[in-house]
Amino acid sequence: MIDLNSGSGYAYGGVPARMATAAFVNGLVDRALEGERAAAGCRDYLGASRVGEPCARRLCYEVAGTPEDDGARPGGRLLRTFEAGHVFEDLSIRWLRAAGFDLRTRKRNGEQFGFSTADGRIRGHIDGVIVNGPDLGLPWPLLWEHKSASAKSWTDFVKHGVKVWRPLYYAQVQLYMAYMELEHCLFTAVNKDTLELHHELIAFDPAAAQALSDRAVAVIRSVEARELLPRIADDPDHHCCRFCPYRVRCHHLDGGVA
Numbered sequence: 425m426i427d428l429n430s431g432s433g434y435a436y437g438g439v440p441a442r443m444a445t446a447a448f449v450n451g452l453v454d455r456a457l458e459g460e461r462a463a464a465g466c467r468d469y470l471g472a473s474r475v476g477e478p479c480a481r482r483l484c485y486e487v488a489g490t491p492e493d494d495g496a497r498p499g500g501r502l503l504r505t506f507e508a509g510h511v512f513e514d515l516s517i518r519w520l521r522a523a524g525f526d527l528r529t530r531k532r533n534g535e536q537f538g539f540s541t542a543d544g545r546i547r548g549h550i551d552g553v554i555v556n557g558p559d560l561g562l563p564w565p566l567l568w569e570h571k572s573a574s575a576k577s578w579t580d581f582v583k584h585g586v587k588v589w590r591p592l593y594y595a596q597v598q599l600y601m602a603y604m605e606l607e608h609c610l611f612t613a614v615n616k617d618t619l620e621l622h623h624e625l626i627a628f629d630p631a632a633a634q635a636l637s638d639r640a641v642a643v644i645r646s647v648e649a650r651e652l653l654p655r656i657a658d659d660p661d662h663h664c665c666r667f668c669p670y671r672v673r674c675h676h677l678d679g680g681v682a
């Protein structure tokens with residue numbers, strides 16, 4: 425029975441009708457996004473943004489297209505978070521251009537700039553290149569990489585710098601600079617809660633880039649040989665494993681094979 429007098433929409437004995445409506449609509453949205461992701465399929469190449477992942481075995485699973493454990497696929501809420509990152513990126517592009525930076529993000533045909541090597545098994549798509557602008561004390565062009573982060577995470581970035589804050593991102597820009605033949609990167613991160621911006625100049629580190637490139641090749645070779653590189657840990661409760669989508673398979677937690 426609905427309390428029509430209060431106008432609250434409350435259904436006695438059940439969840440409030442307005443909450444049920446929200447849950448119903450959100451369920452539709454989540455299922456639509458999850459369906460889109462499933463239809464897109466998985467990559468059959470190693471993205472440069474993933475090479476700095478701490479666990480080489482996880483990279484093998486990803487490149488081989490190994491199905492994630494049951495229930496471990498990203499749900500609609502996380503997919504919305506990923507997509508919102510693109511919206512923040514578009515805002516940062518507009519703001520930097522307004523400030524006088526000649527930031528190029530697409531080729532004339534609309535494609536992203538990027539690279540492909542090892543017969544297409546290793547690829548990267550960059551956020552952009554700044555070809556001119558206000559004097560930063562460095563020669564143009566600069567690689568441009570963008571991330572959005574929650575307030576707490578963004579504060580850690582400001583305090584510690586990219587290399588300590590997110591070694592994965594540091595590895596990503598080193599590989600991009602290596603393959604795009606750029607010597608510096610302007611790394612921009614926006615605070616999603618306050619819209620504060622922070623920027624860091626990162627220099628190309630040839631030794632780090634070479635080690636990452638060697639790692640990428642080792643992953644591709646092992647996948648082609650249908651082998652797995654070593655786990656980062658034998659303990660399924662290791663901090664890298666706790667949220668890994670291959671945890672059950674990798675550690676034989678269901679008695680199966682890796």
Ligand code: SF4
Nearest residue numbers: 479482655665668674
């Ligand atoms: S469960 Fe741990 S060891 Fe296995 S792939 Fe994932 S991160 Fe690596």
